[in-house]
Amino acid sequence: MTTPARPSSHSPELRAAAGALGRRRFLTSTAAAAALAFAVNLPAAGTAAADELEPARLAEDPFTLGVASGDPLPDSVALWTRLAPRPLDLDGGLPARRVSVRWELAHDERFRRVVRRGHAWAHPEFNHAVHVDVRNLRPGSVYYYRFRAGDWISPTGRTRTAPGHGARVDALRFGLVSCQRYDQGHWTAFRHLAGEDLDAVFHLGDYLYEYAVNARAGGRGYTDRVIPAHFDHETVTLEDYRLRYALYKSDPDLIAAHLAHPFVVTWDDHETENNYAGGNPENSVAPEEFLLRRAAAYRAYWENMPLRAAQRPEGPDLRLYRRMHWGDLAQFDVLDTRQYRTDQANGDGWKTPTAESEAESMTLTGAEQERWLVDGWRRSSAVWNVVPQQVTFSRRNNPAAGNTTLSMDSWDGYPASRRRVLEGWKASGRQNLMVLTGDVHVHYGLEIKEDFDDPASRTLGTEIVTTSVSSGGDGAERPANWAGYLERNPHLRFYNGLRGYTTVELGRRAAVTRFKTVPRVTVPNAPLTVAATYVTESGDPGLNPA
Structure with missing residues (x-):
């Protein structure tokens, strides 16, 4: 039940506070912020x-x-x-x-x-x-x-519905999407995705972006639609996030994709704020203020996603990591690498690793989720163990020769966390690990190495990184850093910088990955191309061109 002493996010009091103190710092009282951030605000029983x-x-x-x-x-x-x-x-x-x-x-x-x-x-x-x-x-x-x-x-x-627990399944086909910034291009990829023959779609994060959307929606270049002025600021309040979801979910191509397939969703950062880490905001705001913002973002996320009551948030907390099975063929361990991570080391961004970033205390998943993941692998009897998550898992050496920087926001900024997870994978005795990733607005096909400093070391799994639906604008098939990335990362088997999505077909003997692209998103209705197809044999986790 709603507690009368806790004002709703629709209340005149909260709106007045937001307007009076500014959108970025509208509440600085610790007690008031805590009361709002942890308010459940459920419908009252016995409504008249x-x-x-x-x-x-x-x-x-x-x-x-x-x-x-x-x-x-x-x-x-x-x-x-x-x-x-x-x-x-x-x-x-x-x-x-x-x-x-x-x-x-x-x-x-x-x-x-x-x-x-x-x-x-x-x-x-x-x-x-x-x-x-x-x-x-x-x-x-x-x-x-x-x-x-x-x-x-x-x-x-x-x-x-999924096949029965333990039932023999010979094939599963699913899609991967991520990063759909509304004002940077049309969502033609979703229209093509709607026409695919798929069992499910995994959305790997950045379903929306918190940034302001102007009257013409930027890269979409509308001439016949004007976006109201109340979208032209960054999302902070519950009302802000709700309106942003309304704008995004009113897109006919996204509607078509949801009509066609069941979605399995997880978030990254922009559903709340760029590069936040647990309770740490991107910018210097009071911790209680950020928890209030996170509570609003998580509430709006649950309201707008096909999730069950088990995922309904309580204030700034929402347990999104969960496990699903597709008969005996696949176990899916859906991760949340935002809510429980320690703060990025070295001031975030691309930085040279230091003792801080390489400390054992650094975690991307939090200890409880890490144990849950590894324990699940030990008990798994599936042919394929698949991990839908957010940020690049494999090493990405900087493409510039001699540059030693790595991304502090990805698993490269948390190498101890990655090592513990891979040690858990090896200890489980399983064979077929596939990590699914979004975030970086490009297609990557990566081999997960036991030692990324030794290209000849054992390959432990494959990582499939799907490009953005629209974020970053049109992109390029071969970005300027294409050759450098491939040269400095021998475990990187495929790289394409256009927009689109990915499909994966799992069988008992092999997995087939198809990276799909559209040439432009700044105009609607672009054609779809299969940019590359790779095969991973069961028991042999490398990526081989089809």
Whole structure:
């Protein structure tokens, strides 16, 4: 229940504070910040009928943000939608009253064979988002779903459940996406992704960016759409983050991708703030102020993703790392490398390693998540152990000859953490490790070496880094540092700097990775190209051109 003494993020008090003290430093009282940051602000039980909005009074389509599904399990799937008749308005076009929403799940897209149906509330406390955990479903099955509010019917989404625990599975095909900055290009990659035959899509972070979006949305170059002025500042408050998600999720190409496939999501930094580390902000602000911002960001993230109640945050904390299985073929250990990491060493950025960055105390995952990961590998019986996560795991030597700097924000800035994880992998006795990564806005195919200083050392796994959907603008097939990177990183087998996404097909004998690109994102509807295809044989973790 909502505690009356804790003001909601919609409250006039908080908005007045934000306006009076400025968007970057709107709350400096430790006690007040703690009260707000750790507020749960759940809908009150037994809400009076007077606080309900009759669905019949919805005069405009409330399903402008589409629908989504996620985290497929053998017997259940998470469904999502959010009611917002006017998504770019400050209130989304709805009063602060709850709305009754009906949902249906069927074997067919015409809903002639409905297998589950029910009712849910779209609460204003959750920005009229709806999360439904549909259970008691058949393993390894395709389903169609939709929502209704009054006379309005949502678009129809397609989803599926995972195969049964331990069931023999011969093939799995999934997509990888990351980094979709709205004002740096069109999301043509999502339109192509929607047409793929996939079992699931893994989103590896930077679903949104906190930076201001101007009236013409930068690189998109709109001539027929004006973005309201309240988007032209960095996100700080809960209202800011909610509006930014509304802008992003109103994109028709992203809507199409969510309609076509269940998503498994994890965040990186920009969903909150660039390069933050645990409770440490990018800039010099009071710790309690950053926790308030993190609480707002995490709350808005959960509200807008197809996640279950188990991921619902409490203040600035949200347990996002989790494990899923696809029969006996694959175990997925989805990591969170932001919330629990120690602060980046050497002032962040690309720096020469020091005793500080190489200290045993440096951790990217936190001790509890690290133990969870390694223990999961010990118990795994899957053919492939796959780790969807955020930042580059393998060594990336600077492409400039003689330059000894490494990225302090990636695993290179936390070598002790990487070593412990790889020692856990070796101790598990498993064979097929695949790490999935986003963040860097380029395609990489990397071999994970036992000793990155010795190119001849044993290869322990493969790392597939997918490029951005739009972040960074058009990019280039061979960026200026292309030759230098390949020369100074012999374990780097593929590098491409265009935008796009990646697909991976796992089989019992091999994994096939296809890096896909579009030539431009500054114009819509660009064609898709398979830039390269690589094969990893089961039991032999190298990357071989197909």
